[in-house]
Amino acid sequence: MPTNFRFGEYLLRSDTRQLLLRSAAVHLTPKAFELLHTLVANAPRAVSKVELQNRLWPKTFVSAGNLALLITELRNALHDDAHAPQFIRTVHGFGYAIQGEVVPEPMPGTTPATCGLSFWLIWRAQALLLSTGSNVVGRQPGVDVLIDVPGISRVHARITIENSDAFIEDLDSKNGTYVEGRPVTTRTTLSDGDHVQLGPALLLFRCSSAEGEETLTFGAGQSAN
Numbered sequence: 044m045p046t047n048f049r050f051g052e053y054l055l056r057s058d059t060r061q062l063l064l065r066s067a068a069v070h071l072t073p074k075a076f077e078l079l080h081t082l083v084a085n086a087p088r089a090v091s092k093v094e095l096q097n098r099l100w101p102k103t104f105v106s107a108g109n110l111a112l113l114i115t116e117l118r119n120a121l122h123d124d125a126h127a128p129q130f131i132r133t134v135h136g137f138g139y140a141i142q143g144e145v146v147p148e149p150m151p152g153t154t155p156a157t158c159g160l161s162f163w164l165i166w167r168a169q170a171l172l173l174s175t176g177s178n179v180v181g182r183q184p185g186v187d188v189l190i191d192v193p194g195i196s197r198v199h200a201r202i203t204i205e206n207s208d209a210f211i212e213d214l215d216s217k218n219g220t221y222v223e224g225r226p227v228t229t230r231t232t233l234s235d236g237d238h239v240q241l242g243p244a245l246l247l248f249r250c251s252s253a254e255g256e257e258t259l260t261f262g263a264g265q266s267a268n
Contacts, residue, residue, distance in 0.1 A: 048083045049146045051130065053121070055083050057184065062120065074099055075116045077184070082131070082141045084189055088167065089132075089140035097193065114139060147171075162204050164239070165247040166190060178202045179214070180241060194218050194242035202233065209233040209250065218242035 048055045054063040060076055062069040071079065081098055082090060095110055114131065117123070123130045132142045147169065162173040164180070171188050180188040183197035190199075196216040203210045213220040213227045220227040221240040233239070235250040 047148045048080075048086075049148055050083060050086075050141065050143060054148075055080060057189070060184075069120050071120055072113075072116065075113050075120070078110075078113045079117055080184065081191060082139060083145055084191060086141040086145040089134045089138055091138040093138075094193070095138060098191070160207055161251055162202075162209055163249045163251070164188060164202075165249055166244065170249075173202055173204055173209070175204050178204065181214075190241060190244055190246075192242070192244045195244055196242070199241050200227070203230075209248070211239065216242065 047057055052064055053069070055061075056063060057080060060073075062071055062076065062079065077099055078095065081095060092107065092110060096105065096107075099110070099113070114133075118125055118128075118131055121130050125131075125133070128142065130141060130143060132140045134140055164171040164173065173188070178187040179198055179201050180186065180190060181197050181199040182189065182191045182195045186198060188202075194217075196214070196218070198214050199216040200214055200220045201212050203212075209232070210230050211220065211222065211227055211233050212230045219240075219242065222231055222233065222237050224238075224240075233248045235248070237248045239246045239248050
């Protein structure tokens with residue numbers, strides 16, 4: 044369940060809300076942590092300034108200088124040079140992006156399914172591993188599977204893995220949950236290759252054996268807009 048992220052020598056832990064450098068904590072203000080988490084979770088996609096402002100200051104008007112100050116804080120914490128960046132790339136006239144390899148990691152204590160199968164959600168260029176038991180999907184930091192897209196509820200849906208079976212249920216989301224175009228109104232079985240739509244986001248559900256994991260299709264989940 045890749046809610047923690049490793050990039051360079053850093054580990055961003057969503058569960059403890061820490062940035063670690065070789066196990067040593069790097070101080071970040073709460074807003075700076077949210078900004079870094081948003082950029083890392085969306086890597087390599089460039090995130091617009093409007094999206095970042097809506098994420099960090101929802102329903103609140105702030106000047107563009109607030110975001111610039113947070114970017115400066117992040118660069119100082121990461122020892123990243125704005126003129127020759129290793130981690131934070133400015134996309135002029137648009138926003139910011141994380142550059143370099145970002146490796147998602149399961150949170151400590153989570154375990155994949157124990158039936159010899161692995162269960163995944165494919166979204167954009169990410170393969171999101173599902174664990175045995177309950178996997179809550181939404182855009183609220185700390186959920187099991189983070190899909191940070193406007194139109195997805197903070198707690199949107201739950202996917203439950205039971206032995207070799209997978210089920211999905213809607214959690215009273217605002218914009219609904221659909222499997223192969225059909226609305227999810229009760230606990231619904233998921234099959235390998237099913238398209239799952241959460242609000243505007245389209246994902247692909249995959250089930251594979253350990254030997255077949257390399258055949259997972261990346262980039263299948265696209266925005267429905």
